[in-house]
Amino acid sequence: MVNHHVGAGMVAVALFWATGALLELTAGAQNATNEEVDAAVKFYDGVKADAEKRKAYCDVRQGIRMMTSDPKKFAEAQQKVSAATKQLGPEFGRAQNLQTRLDMGSDNAKRYISARQALDNACS
Numbered sequence: 001m002v003n004h005h006v007g008a009g010m011v012a013v014a015l016f017w018a019t020g021a022l023l024e025l026t027a028g029a030q031n032a033t034n035e036e037v038d039a040a041v042k043f044y045d046g047v048k049a050d051a052e053k054r055k056a057y058c059d060v061r062q063g064i065r066m067m068t069s070d071p072k073k074f075a076e077a078q079q080k081v082s083a084a085t086k087q088l089g090p091e092f093g094r095a096q097n098l099q100t101r102l103d104m105g106s107d108n109a110k111r112y113i114s115a116r117q118a119l120d121n122a123c124s
Contacts, residue, residue: 037108040095044115058123059084
């Protein structure tokens, strides 16, 4: 049985992640530092280079698409995303959450987006 409260939250996270929405969600949040962006870029590049982690990342993407496109498969997709996210470790969450603090006109944002898109493209 799906916990609908948790399920709704996962859908919101999934939609945010899946669309690559780069919105400022927290009032007064500081822009990402160079060091934080460096760490996220290093993480994404490392995942792209590691076949096992790349598969886990692609499984997250596939699971999120499944959650948003087929409500009947939500629980299955949620399990897939959860397992793959655990494989990627806490660095995944830090890298993903950083996008909300990017100054979209900055070089840091361009580096972050470039690394993330290269990894996304590796899933195709």
